[in-house]
Amino acid sequence: MNLTLRIWRQKGPEDKGRMVTYPVDDVSPDMSFLEMLDVLNERLILAGEDPVAFDHDCREGICGMCGLMINGDAHGPQRGTTACQLHMRQFKDGETIDIEPWRASAFPVVKDLVVNRNAFDKIIAAGGYITAPTGSAPEAHSTPVAKANADAPSSRRPASAAVPAWRPARTAPACSSPPPSSPSSRCCPRASRSVTPG
Amino acid sequence: MELFTEGDPIADTKAPAGPIDRRWETRRFEAKLVNPANRRKMTVIVVGTGLAGGSAAATLAEQGYHVKSYCYQDSPRRAHSIAAQGGINAAKNYRNDGDSVHRLFYDTVKGGDFRSRESNVHRLAEVSVNIIDQCVAQGVPFAREYGGLLDTRSFGGAQVQRTFYARGQTGQQLLLGAYQALERQIGLGSVEMNARHEMLELVLVDGKARGIVVRDLVTGEISTEMADAVVLASGGYGNVFYLSTNAKGCNVTATWRAHRKGAYFANPCYTQIHPTCIPVSGDHQSKLTLMSESLRNDGRVWVPKAKGDDRSPKDIPEDDRDYYLERIYPSFGNLVPRDIASRAAKNVCDEGRGVGPTKLGVYLDFADAIHRLGRKAIEAKYGNLFEMYERITGEDPYEVPMRIYPAVHYTMGGLWVDYDLQSSIPGLFVIGEANFSDHGANRLGASALMQGLADGYFVLPTTIANYLASGPLDKVDASHPAAVEARTDVEDRIRRLLAVNGDRTVDSFHRELGQIMWEHCGMERSEAGLRKAIDEIRALRDQFWQRVKVSGTGEELNQSLEKAGRVADFFELAELMCIDALHREESCGGHFRAEHQTPDGEAQRDDDRFAYVAAWEFTATGEPSVLHKEDLKFEYVHPTQRSYK
Incomplete structure (x- = not known):
């Protein structure tokens, strides 16, 4: 496949940034989207140009580190799929693909496609935890949890899932209503292999 | 020139004497304590925020120490423990199927092919039950039975069902538990979190670990951080093979830099190839x-x-199919341990019976299970894994069998530690996959999560107190000559990498190094192959320092520079792995030497000559390492030819 990429380049938070066009040839449909970017970067490095910075780590759809706007969609066109699990067979030969960082004031651009997502960590630090200091836990079987709650995909698990079954969780429906299908919900930092957007 | 020399054996691992089921109790009682009022005056650095590092940092902070935590990812919750799928072992015996602490201990020592330390493994089995309690209290959504009690499943190398799981995302859920405990301490001001920071050097003062040199990956700023003790929880080194199941950022730099400063590296050749x-x-x-x-x-x-x-x-009709694991290993069948399943796959592919476009693959077929249990039941159990498979391959595993092949997954080797998880450098502790201690020559499935959390929640927080209580240590800061020297070394190295400005990318070198390692130090090793690999690695390393091209500067976010530093360390580690594999003239667990196999092709151990831990001491670049042997004594599990037939 031969593709034309239009990629957001921005040297740092203070730089204005702009879209830059790069042709990429000989893309295999079996490549992941990030492997396609690797090919581009290898070429840029050898040409003495600055490679495109993008975040990624596990490349198996679980760590939540990658995150690109691809043709205007968070993580691209395939629903429930992170950018690292998106494969080029989802695109057509000759296509032009726009690649941008997430754009939200909560996620300031660090460089190119890399954004700062520490806002989520701050929310968790402010109280997004269960207080269970090490060593203080009771025997695991002292708190049964309804199977329906335990089985619910993490993206649809009610906040009460960890509440013992003998408390209101038992009377609560197994799943809360599906999450809204706005693009922002697909940026959920709690990435999940079985991402199941609405 | 000799490849290595031999030094003094390691006589004492600091494990207490006495019956094995009393040793951890004894150690906990004999370990010195630090008065709560003194803990807040002490700083502990923890590198890595996976299950081991995250749980250790949170627990040490709960105890009252001041903790500085570092990870290269943008958030501590990204650490690669998150990718663990299958589960976590614990000797709860909820199934009443004959499990016990002793059986988990026995299975782990046997599964490791009798190359792990009995004392450590027994402690791991004892602590396993506390881990499940701890994680349930944190809200980890383990799978449940209809009545709300915890469900378990089978895993390789065991005949009891002791594996707790949260769908195919056990690592993620456990990590979110540890991460939230860590974030709680960050919110309370007890942990200073430094994400997007990479440790590039260890600082020793008077022979003790007193700090680290880190690079801020966003600004490129180099800083020196001092502490009373340093804990490395930086994971394994599987990425030396370039292709592995590790995250792209996983690297050996933290442990390798510590090794160069005097920490022994144990059993580097023990790598796990996942089938x-x-x-x-x-x-x-x-x-x-x-x-x-x-x-x-x-x-x-x-x-x-x-x-x-x-x-x-x-x-292909039934009669023309060879269900080779069921045929060769009737009692364990498809659930033989990983090393055995991997080598069996390699053997059938070597015979020319592999499947798929490359012929390096075997089928994993669910047709029978779908027929027996129905598609819905299979979906409920493995739906997310089937989806992932389809996304990557474009094939539907409900309709066509999966194609699978072994890949590098985990490294049992790592920095040598004693019973207290302290390395050969006082004040440097190593936990989780980064150390060598519990899995011998082969790790059983669902035991990595168990070990990471055992070390981080329960073992290290107890044993590190004994070290800290032996203080007080002299006050030192970043202006200490040793700290300045370490920092200068880091800066010089970055300058050198940027100065080469050659004509090959870092990835092209890494890929080639990986091919050498996979070919000669992968599933099967031989003397000739290893000698060839050592020569090739040395030649390629010289090329790297002459021809690598790293773009950009050191004073910015520079992913090409990050990779270059990591690959430079992989080159040095790769050579030591091959030397270790060459010197170990036996087969055990994941280390299979072609020259040492039983008549039916199984690993042939040589307990008379090799029932020891090989702990390597660094001398100088290009100089032979020194081998220190720690003899393994088996008082409770008698070494036998491992049989899963």
């Missing part, structure tokens, strides 16, 4: 994806009986 990964599809491949071992509960592994049988799997 069920999605096969390589082409040269562009950057990473291999694991399909959980739990799939072997219901999937049946097979290849065609005949060489070169190119029919579609659907057209």
